Amino acid sequence: MSDQETVNSISRKGFLVKLSLSLAALSAVMASIPVLSALLAPLLESANEKWRTVGILTDFPEGTTKLVQFENADPKPYAGVTARSAAWLRHNGKNEFVAFAVNCTHLGCPVRWEDTAQLFMCPCHGGVYYKDGSVAAGPPPKPLTKYEVRVNNNEVQIKTSPLHITNITA
Amino acid sequence: MKHPVPPNAKWSYVFGSATLFCFLLQVITGVALSLLYQPSSDAAYQSLRFITYQAKFGNVLRGIHYFGASAMIILVGIHMIRVYITASFKYPREMNWITGVFLLLFTIFMGFTGQLLRWDSNGVWSSVVAAQQLGRVPLIGTYLARLLIGGDTLGGQSLSRFFAYHVFIIPALIFIFVGFHLYLVIRNGISEPPKSGRPVDPKTYRAWYNKLLKEKGVPFWPDAAWRDIIFSSVLIIIIVALAVIFGAPQLTQAPDPSAVHASPAPDWFMVPFFALFALMPHNIESVAMMLGPLLTVILLLSIPFISNRGERSPLKRPWSMFGVICVVVFVLSFLIVGMHAPWSADFKAKPLPLTVVKQAEKDTMIAAGVHLFYTKGCEYCHQISNYGGLAGPNLTYVGERLNQQEITIRIVNGSTNMPAFGGVLTKDELEKLTQFLSAQKR
Numbered sequence: 001m002s003d004q005e006t007v008n009s010i011s012r013k014g015f016l017v018k019l020s021l022s023l024a025a026l027s028a029v030m031a032s033i034p035v036l037s038a039l040l041a042p043l044l045e046s047a048n049e050k051w052r053t054v055g056i057l058t059d060f061p062e063g064t065t066k067l068v069q070f071e072n073a074d075p076k077p078y079a080g081v082t083a084r085s086a087a088w089l090r091h092n093g094k095n096e097f098v099a100f101a102v103n104c105t106h107l108g109c110p111v112r113w114e115d116t117a118q119l120f121m122c123p124c125h126g127g128v129y130y131k132d133g134s135v136a137a138g139p140p141p142k143p144l145t146k147y148e149v150r151v152n153n154n155e156v157q158i159k160t161s162p163l164h165i166t167n168i169t170a
Numbered sequence: 171m172k173h174p175v176p177p178n179a180k181w182s183y184v185f186g187s188a189t190l191f192c193f194l195l196q197v198i199t200g201v202a203l204s205l206l207y208q209p210s211s212d213a214a215y216q217s218l219r220f221i222t223y224q225a226k227f228g229n230v231l232r233g234i235h236y237f238g239a240s241a242m243i244i245l246v247g248i249h250m251i252r253v254y255i256t257a258s259f260k261y262p263r264e265m266n267w268i269t270g271v272f273l274l275l276f277t278i279f280m281g282f283t284g285q286l287l288r289w290d291s292n293g294v295w296s297s298v299v300a301a302q303q304l305g306r307v308p309l310i311g312t313y314l315a316r317l318l319i320g321g322d323t324l325g326g327q328s329l330s331r332f333f334a335y336h337v338f339i340i341p342a343l344i345f346i347f348v349g350f351h352l353y354l355v356i357r358n359g360i361s362e363p364p365k366s367g368r369p370v371d372p373k374t375y376r377a378w379y380n381k382l383l384k385e386k387g388v389p390f391w392p393d394a395a396w397r398d399i400i401f402s403s404v405l406i407i408i409i410v411a412l413a414v415i416f417g418a419p420q421l422t423q424a425p426d427p428s429a430v431h432a433s434p435a436p437d438w439f440m441v442p443f444f445a446l447f448a449l450m451p452h453n454i455e456s457v458a459m460m461l462g463p464l465l466t467v468i469l470l471l472s473i474p475f476i477s478n479r480g481e482r483s484p485l486k487r488p489w490s491m492f493g494v495i496c497v498v499v500f501v502l503s504f505l506i507v508g509m510h511a512p513w514s515a516d517f518k519a520k521p522l523p524l525t526v527v528k529q530a531e532k533d534t535m536i537a538a539g540v541h542l543f544y545t546k547g548c549e550y551c552h553q554i555s556n557y558g559g560l561a562g563p564n565l566t567y568v569g570e571r572l573n574q575q576e577i578t579i580r581i582v583n584g585s586t587n588m589p590a591f592g593g594v595l596t597k598d599e600l601e602k603l604t605q606f607l608s609a610q611k612r
Contacts, residue, residue, distance in 0.1 A: 042316045042327070069428040076326030080212025082294065083325055086428030102430050107447065108298035110430040112517070117547030118594045123433040124299075125448040126513040126551075126561050128589050136589030138513075139452045162322035163298065165305035165315045168456040 047073040051150070051157045054089065060097070060156060065090040065113050065131065068099070073160040087147050087158055088113055088120065090131065099147040099158050100133050105166050106140040120144065141166060174387030175394045176362035182256075183360065183394070184401040185249035190348065191402035192242045195409065196280075197341065199235040206231075207287075209333040211326040214289035215424050222418055233413025236437075239281050241409055243439040246277050251494055254473075257482035258361035261372040264474035266358065269351045271470045276344050278439070283336035285437045289329055294425040295434035297328060306460040324427050359383065360394075364482035372479055433517070438509075442501050445508030515550035516559030526555045529609050539606025542599055546591065554610065562588060567611055574608035 075083030208217035259267035584590035
């Protein structure tokens with residue numbers, strides 16, 4: 001091969017190498033965008049929280065704590081029963097309500113209300129809370145998380161919320 | 171198959187291949203289950219019930235997959251302990267150890283996600299617990315938790331995610347790492363049984379090992395492999411027999427996050443962690459939850475770097491052996507304690523019968539105290555005459571330790587891990603309860 005042909009051959013080869021690598025990289029990036037989007041979808045979407053009616057005023061006598069169930073904001077159509085959340089709703093009197101998430105602040109297990117003992121008790125690691133949600137005993141690092149509650153036209157409503165995660169700072 | 175191996179590699183060497191055959195059993199039964207399972211949040215539980223109660227041999231199939239999973243965790247542990255005891259992680263097999271540590275982590279993750287796929291109430295609450303643990307990672311904890319459950323709340327997308335982890339992503343990683351692990355075994359050879367006074371010297375080991383194989387090596391098949399085949403065959407027969415006799419784990423309630431009367435319990439291989447979280451001091455918990463696994467993994471991965479030469483014989487490595495014994499004792503102890511869960515309220519405790527309490531028949535105050543002992547929740551945590559929970563001290567003879575006034579102070583003000591009941595009991599109720607308790611003597 002002459003020098004000119006060699007130079008042409010090298011530049012053609014070099015161009016083809018660059019072209020093939022670039023196209024491979026481009027195809028990988030293009031394919032990976034929706035893949036990464038599926039993987040990271042939970043961080044890219046955020047639900048618009050909604051007010052859910054859990055009952056009417058007369059359903060909740062003063063001084064009682066009752067379990068209420070409601071649907072999460074924007075559940076998937078195939079969520080089935082997992083679309084539900086629950087809260088312990090306490091009527092403190094004069095239409096003042098407080099709604100506690102059922103999740104223990106230790107590791108998220110569902111707490112149950114023991115009415116005669118007036119305590120919330122967690123079945124997992126011995127966590128206990130008083131009726132105002134403050135920690136009575138066991139490993140929970142902070143009080144029960146609260147949902148926003150309102151009374152709207154005689155209906156008691158709870159605002160949906162993301163699952164509250166206890167961080168290392170708790 | 172004719173690849174030569176050291177002549178004395180005998181029964182203690184079967185556990186690696188047993189783990190592999192167990193994994194293949196899991197893949198095959200997993201594929202079979204996927205023919206019957208509905209990986210959708212609204213249908214998964216129903217499909218599990220179909221598999222368990224209606225599909226021909228469905229319960230046995232689930233049982234094989236469950237006992238196979240348990241066998242994998244046990245075998246991975248035994249294999250790792252055997253490798254560590256014989257220091258087979260030393261030169262030139264360091265990478266074998268490192269890939270093995272990753273395989274251990276993948277196996278545990280598979281066990282965890284597998285339980286979740288039952289998608290019963292245990293599965294749902296286990297997901298929440300895992301998310302809360304991830305939440306303890308500084309700065310990004312909440313994001314990691316949301317990534318795990320696939321959104322802001324548990325829901326339809328959570329099961330899809332766990333299904334993808336359990337069926338596609340982690341098995342793909344396992345296949346890749348097992349392939350590499352096996353390639354390294356063939357490349358570096360099966361380690362010869364260690365001998366005291368014969369340390370590993372990286373400069374001379376390979377030549378010495380090749381000489382050993384040339385002079386004394388036996389063909390892998392059938393001289394060594396027959397033990398692997400027999401052990402794995404017997405193992406699979408035992409797994410199937412267990413599945414036939416005991417069936418699959420019971421399904422708990424439907425996966426409803428609003429059904430609060432659940433007592434979440436992980437499968438047995440996660441119970442030691444469950445117990446550890448219950449028993450560790452509360453104020454270090456968040457840090458321990460985050461750093462504990464991280465430091466454990468770093469330590470395991472660093473073992474070949476700490477010591478990749480020198481003596482391999484367990485007789486010359488007493489501290490290593492002590493470490494193994496400690497790990498086994500700790501894990502077994504936490505497992506046994508976790509099975510009893512003495513830190514949790516016993517919600518199934520039956521009311522203390524009046525017939526068990528001597529004075530109750532004659533003394534109406536004491537009889538009323540017995541009734542309050544149950545209705546006010548004391549019995550969930552305290553035992554009297556074998557009735558009640560284990561979370562708090564046994565009160566069968568509490569009257570010998572504390573007088574009525576001391577008992578009153580304790581009940582009103584609470585104590586470590588005991589709530590204060592002062593705001594819950596009336597004066598009359600307190601009097602009845604403390605009279606009953608202070609009368610409890612031999």
